[in-house]
Amino acid sequence: MTTLAEIETAADALTATEKQQLLLYLAARLRAQGKSLPETPLLAREKPGDWMAEDEAAMRRFHPGA
Numbered sequence: 471m472t473t474l475a476e477i478e479t480a481a482d483a484l485t486a487t488e489k490q491q492l493l494l495y496l497a498a499r500l501r502a503q504g505k506s507l508p509e510t511p512l513l514a515r516e517k518p519g520d521w522m523a524e525d526e527a528a529m530r531r532f533h534p535g536a
Contacts (some may be wrong), residue, residue: 471477481492497507 471480476508481489484492
């Protein structure tokens with residue numbers, strides 16, 4: 471495999487366990503090179519309290535009185 475597209479296609483064929491192993495391998499390689507890992511986009515943009523409040527509000531809409 472020589473292109474990122476080929477690597478992505480191969481990664482899609484992996485089992486969930488193999489994908490986790492690949493992710494851990496890549497994270498270790500980045501750290502070994504002194505690079506930081508990217509932030510998780512969902513949690514980086516929102517504070518946990520914000521998404522918890524949104525989730526609770528949605529639950530109240532579906533289950534009034536809860």
